[in-house]
Amino acid sequence: MMSTGERSTILMLATTKSSTTTAEPESTTTITTTTEEAGLSSNLPWSTTGIALLSALTRLSCTRLFIDSDDTLYGVDKDRHYVWKLSKNAKYATVVAGVHESIGSNSVKLNYSEDVYVDRHGSIYVLDTNNHRVQKFMNGTTHAITIAGLTGSGGCSLNQLYYPRGFAFDPTDTFMYIADRSCHRVVRFLTNSTSGTDGIVVAGTGTGIPDNTNETLNGPWSIRYLSSIHYGLLIVNHNGHSVIRWPLGATSGTFVAGLPGISCSNSTCLFEPADVRIDDNLNMYVVEQKNHRVQMFCKDSNVSVTVVGNGTPGNSPTQLDGPRGMAFDSEMNMYVCDTGSKRVQKFLKR
Structure with a gap:
């Protein structure tokens, strides 16, 4: 086991495509989507055959990804409680936050990390889900400060979080928006806090009661900031099987998927x-x-239209099994x- 201050190379970069051995499906799902239904040609924009960058040999449990302006790939490992990064064209990934396979709640360790973001100054933000908080690792440091969820205990008061699952940041990195899953809300916090502050509910009722109306949320898991669409949010309702667009300052949103x-x-x-992403052409x-x-x-x-995966769980190069996050370089x-x-699978743009 690594010491708390150690930065160790632990993940290998695969140079071949993933194994063609197919896992036994848990169930069969019929996919009726066609490219014609979505108004696309028969040639999808991405290869449907993935390349395994970080494979099962590493015992990886990836939940979310982030790619910075240098195409450095960051990921969180929920079961091993750390954040890794893989530089462009690098052969190995390294630990940059948390301690590999060591759970905790102090300023160094994490407990079921779920999301990661890196700002323009190199500070790393980690959604520390089972500690009900967000940790900020200032550029190059191994000890974090808590900037949201100051109590470290789950709850729906404005200084608490309750199993948060995802977050997003505005273009200036002034505000952080957190998908607070078990409170069925999105809460906004300042990113420059050094001691933690109360949040502001910006989507959902904040009562902790789930629903599937356009004024409520149901188990939000992921969130994206939309600077090009009236400065709103895209929110994934995991339990509600939907995506809702919520303008900032509004008391309701509009369902856009599901x-x-x-x-x-x-x-x-x-x-x-x-998870949800949007490209420069506003495709989602x-x-x-x-x-x-x-x-x-x-x-x-x-x-x-389905662009990756064939609808049945498996580990062949054309399959996915319970995917939970994505990013574009x-x-x-x-x-x-x-x-x-x-x-982690990479699908090349055609």
Whole structure:
């Protein structure tokens, strides 16, 4: 086991495609999506065959990814309680926050880390889910400060979080927006706090009661800041099988993907979505944990096409198993946390 201050190389970069051995599916899901339904040609924008960057050999449990302006890839490992980074063209990944396979609640350790973000100054923000807090590791430091969830105990008061699952930041890194799953809300905090402050509820009722109306949230897992659309938020309702767009300052949102409260596998609905991204053309991408795929929704469309995964769980190069996060690099190559297969898959842009 590493000491708390150690930075050790632990993850190997695979140079071949992932194993073609297919895991035994838990269930069979019928996918009815077609490229024609989404208004796309038969040639999808990405290769459907993934390349394993970080594979099961590392016992990886990836949940979310972040890529900075230098195409450095960061990821969180929920079960081993640390954050890793893989520089562009590097062969190895290194630990940059937390202690590998060591759980804790002090300023060095993490407990079930779920999301990561790196600001322009190199500070690393980690969503420390089971400690009900957000930790900020200032550039190069191994000891973090708590900037949200100061009590360290779960709850729905304004100085608490309750199993938060995802966060997002505005373009100036002034505000942090947290998908507070068990309180069914999004809470805003300042990023420059050194001692923790109370949050402000900006989406959801804040009562801790889930629902599938456009004024409530249902188990939010992921969130994206939309500076190009009226400065709003894209919020993934994991339990509500939907994505809702919520303008800042509003008391309600508009569902833009999925059928609220209904799970299925066709081109207009979702099954436990886990992450969302949007590109420069305002196309939206949703990672579906239970449908084992990534769906693309073209701008202003609620009909999707499957771009990654075939709908059945497995570890072949064309399959995903319970994916939970994704990111794009500067060339729009797609990276997916293939959580159930314990790997990160890279899908090349065509």
